[in-house]
Amino acid sequence: MQIRLPSLVTRARTDHRPPRRGDRPHVVYLAIGFPPAAKSSAYRMRETANQFAARGWDVTVITIADESWEREYGLDHTLSDGVDPRIVVERLPLARADLETDIRAFSEARTLHPQRWIEEQRRQELRIFPEPVFGGWRTELERAVLRVHREHAADLLMTTCAPYVNLAVTWRLWQEHRVPYVIDFRDGWSVDVIGGKAAFDRDSAAGRWEEKVLAEARAVWCVNEPIAEFYRERYEALRDQVRVVRNGYDEDCVPSATHRADPTEGLTFGYLGSINFAPALLDSVLTGWRLARRQDPLLARSRFEVRGHIGAGALREANAHMELLRAAAGDGVEFGGPVAKADVAATYGRWDALVLMLVGGRFVTSGKVYEYAASGLPVVSAHEVDHDASAVLAGHPLWTGAVGLDPRRLADSFVRAARLTADATDDQRAAARTHARRYARGAQLAPAVAEVTATVGGAAIAGPGSHGTSSEGGQA
Structure with missing residues (x-):
């Protein structure tokens, strides 16, 4: 049985594409769950993108189509009202097949043997990347990130997890174009935040992926000190890269x-x-x-x-x-x-x-x-x-x-x-x-984005322009 994934033969939908300035660094933000997705993580993603825009970055967000979120928790279009209008949002036609409720779209195998179908679906996904449900998205996400980079070279890839298949996409761009990256782990992958222990071994498929990708990260963000300390102890060489960046609240929510x-x-x-x-x-x-x-x-x-x-x-x-x-x-x-x-x-x-x-x-x-x-x-x-x-x-x-x-x-x-x-x-x-x-959200995220801007964005502007940006001096 083959997984039927949406094709990206047609161009992904783009909300808007304002003109680019050559002296501005460009961050590609891999943020599955960006507004108007009705997910709690959407608040953090929105503020992160807005902070980069406020710091002088061109920001391109890569997420999935609104219709895909309608299958899950739904949409909240009021979330989009607070997105900086300078931000470009690319929405890919990817969706969770297991959440499809229209039985007319079911295959014969799914109709006759639904449990067997979902088990085979998961096996197929895990062969592509060691994450059930989302592993099958890897190829299409990689294509999208590479395409965006070709159209407007990235100086930074900002990756937020989950899904963790985003790590494979991050690694692909690093391997082919050496684009530096920051990982916003939020809850982490190898830590079982509910059970309070490791979710998988370092020598497992997921463990090898995590260790390899984290080793090259400019920074790894976690939402609290216990998760951050878990990663500092698990990967001693990363101790200086791990940061606590709490979620916080939005002023307009109180x-x-x-x-x-x-x-x-x-x-x-x-x-x-x-x-x-x-x-x-x-x-x-x-x-x-x-x-x-x-x-x-x-x-x-x-x-x-x-x-x-x-x-x-x-x-x-x-x-x-x-x-x-x-x-x-x-x-x-x-x-x-x-x-x-x-x-x-x-x-x-x-x-x-x-x-x-x-x-x-x-x-x-x-x-x-x-x-x-x-x-x-x-x-x-x-x-x-x-x-x-x-x-x-x-x-x-x-x-x-x-x-x-x-x-x-x-x-x-x-x-x-x-x-x-x-x-x-x-x-x-x-x-x-x-x-x-x-705990205001801006107060939590602004210092983290400022640090990234100083270490990555500043180099992108003042450096030799290897990522396609201007070599003129200046502040991002």
């Missing part, structure tokens, strides 16, 4: 002010984020909420609103999580679906307290924890005690603390959050915002 709660009418607790954790975690939180309502009269007349994406493809809002939420409707639990980027601040602005549901431990940092911290609202933590989110929230004056996932202890956290909501002063809310200010 309300300018919080409304005052009316305890007589009850409170509104809210969760905003992708629901991609195990149903057992959600069950523990809903059980804790139910117990808290029995203990506290204020919570008994309060509600808990859950917002975000639940499931992908055919399982979108059709899974065990939805069954749990529907069963909890009698306890004041409501599911309101995803929230557009443009509406995030307003959503926080009408809630009284937040519930942070997260998987994993010290290797996991949620992008939402930064928004939660900056909201000025009390935060209930529903995650392991030893979690990187605890490091972000430590010292937050309206945080109830990490108590694990026992429903009875979570119930106590809900009760405490209700008291904080009713009693919090303006000074406490201001202190909560001040605590989070260091």
